[in-house]
Amino acid sequence: GYAQQKLRIANPNLYCYPLADLHLTVLDLIGARADFSLTPADLAAYQNSIKELLASCRPFSVTLQGLIASPSGI
Numbered sequence: 747g748y749a750q751q752k753l754r755i756a757n758p759n760l761y762c763y764p765l766a767d768l769h770l771t772v773l774d775l776i777g778a779r780a781d782f783s784l785t786p787a788d789l790a791a792y793q794n795s796i797k798e799l800l801a802s803c804r805p806f807s808v809t810l811q812g813l814i815a816s817p818s819g820i
Contacts, residue, residue: 749813770808 763782775792776782784792 770810 747765750765753760761764775796776784
């Protein structure tokens with residue numbers, strides 16, 4: 747998009763995600779760690795919890811404007 751073009755011009759060494767790779771994390775249940783492991787019982791518990799949660803959720807809309815960056819992304 748336009749903002750990415752402006753950023754690339756200002757800083758050619760800056761990595762910008764391709765537009766197709768941009769995403770929005772709604773709920774981060776498990777943070778990525780090198781030492782992470784999940785037993786089958788833990789996985790089943792996570793799946794059941796998510797199914798219960800989603801059963802009571804309605805669809806929602808998200809509108810984004812401008813640039814958004816997390817502290818870990820800067």
